[in-house]
Amino acid sequence: MSGYEFVLSSGEKIPIVITSRRGLRNITLRPKVRGARQIHISKPWLTTNAAALRFLEQKRRWCERIFAVAPQPTKLSPGDVIDFLGRRVLLQHDATRRANQFIVHDDQTATLIVGGGPDMFERRVRDFIRDQFLGAVKQIIRTTPRELWPSRITVRDTSSRWGSCSTSGTMSFSWRLAFAPLDVMRYVVMHEMAHRVHMDHSPAFWQTVSQLYGFGVERARRWLNVHGAELHKYF
Numbered sequence: 001m002s003g004y005e006f007v008l009s010s011g012e013k014i015p016i017v018i019t020s021r022r023g024l025r026n027i028t029l030r031p032k033v034r035g036a037r038q039i040h041i042s043k044p045w046l047t048t049n050a051a052a053l054r055f056l057e058q059k060r061r062w063c064e065r066i067f068a069v070a071p072q073p074t075k076l077s078p079g080d081v082i083d084f085l086g087r088r089v090l091l092q093h094d095a096t097r098r099a100n101q102f103i104v105h106d107d108q109t110a111t112l113i114v115g116g117g118p119d120m121f122e123r124r125v126r127d128f129i130r131d132q133f134l135g136a137v138k139q140i141i142r143t144t145p146r147e148l149w150p151s152r153i154t155v156r157d158t159s160s161r162w163g164s165c166s167t168s169g170t171m172s173f174s175w176r177l178a179f180a181p182l183d184v185m186r187y188v189v190m191h192e193m194a195h196r197v198h199m200d201h202s203p204a205f206w207q208t209v210s211q212l213y214g215f216g217v218e219r220a221r222r223w224l225n226v227h228g229a230e231l232h233k234y235f
Contacts, residue, residue, distance in 0.1 A: 004053060006039050008067055014038060018052055020045050027055045031063055033070035034157075034232060039063065069229040076122050076234060078114075084129050085136055086182040093121055100128050126235045130155055133178040140189045144212060148196045162188045162224065165195035176231040180224065187213055187220035 004016040014031075018041045027047060030040040043052045056063070076082065078093040087104075090111045097115030104110045114124045134155050141149055151169035163173045171192050177185045190212040198205035210217050 004049070006056065006063065008064060010068075012037075012067070014067065016041060016053070016056070018043065018049055020047070027052055029056060029059060029063070031066045033067060034073065034235070037067065037070075071230060071233045073235065074233050076125055078121065082179075082234070084178045085132055085185075091125060093118065100124060102128070102132075122235065129178050130175045133173075133175045136178070136182075136185070137173055137189055140186050141193070144190070144193050148193045148212075150192075150196070162228070163192040165192040165199075167199060169196065174231075179231045179233070180227075181220075183216060184220045184223050187217060187224065190217075 004018065006014040006016055008014060015036075015038045017038055021042055022045045024042060024044045027044070028042045030042070032038045032040060039056065041052045041056060043049075076091060078091055080091045082089055082091065087108055087110045089109070092111060092113045094113050094115060095117060097113065099115050101113040101115075102110060103113070112125065112128060114121055114128075116124055134153065137153060137155075141153075150165070150171040152171070154170065154172045155175045156172050157176065158172075158174045161174070162177060163171065165171050173188065173192070177188055187209075191209055193212055194205055194208040197208050213220070
């Protein structure tokens, strides 16, 4: 911890964590809105803390907006109903079970019976959703041309981006997309698949995204821009 704080217009004081890295060319900011709210700054080795803080101040409006729209975490308990992967899912708890049981009722509803102790309830729900999300992503990828398939897929919990694609072909996705409508989740997958052809955001890239996704791509993209912060509601 650096000892610095970023004071929001609301008066809330956000701790700042500054890290120096050799080989880094630019200052990068990563606001953390879940758990302990912080701002992480990574800077080149020879860049001073004062310069990093000035850069943060230049991005004040952006940081203020991120913390303002970030929802307060909602605790999940047995009896709650949540939406993920296109279904309304009732959460139940059975401490006598060692494993979870997922009961699909129809295309729109299901029940998740969570096993284990009550102190592990939320963690088991989260881990189940992560696993289900990874399986759903793989199903979507299989609908695309095989030459675009990633060499590796990882699932992460990121606050600044929904997906990424490296030059080596590794794709990463935020598992919180599981809480988004299925067509929105599919849009993010197609976005990263298009990066297998164009490692930029040129007009050719967006044309490839549209070709892979089909009709409605702009609607899905707009939903994510408007409602993306809501996907961090839980956990």
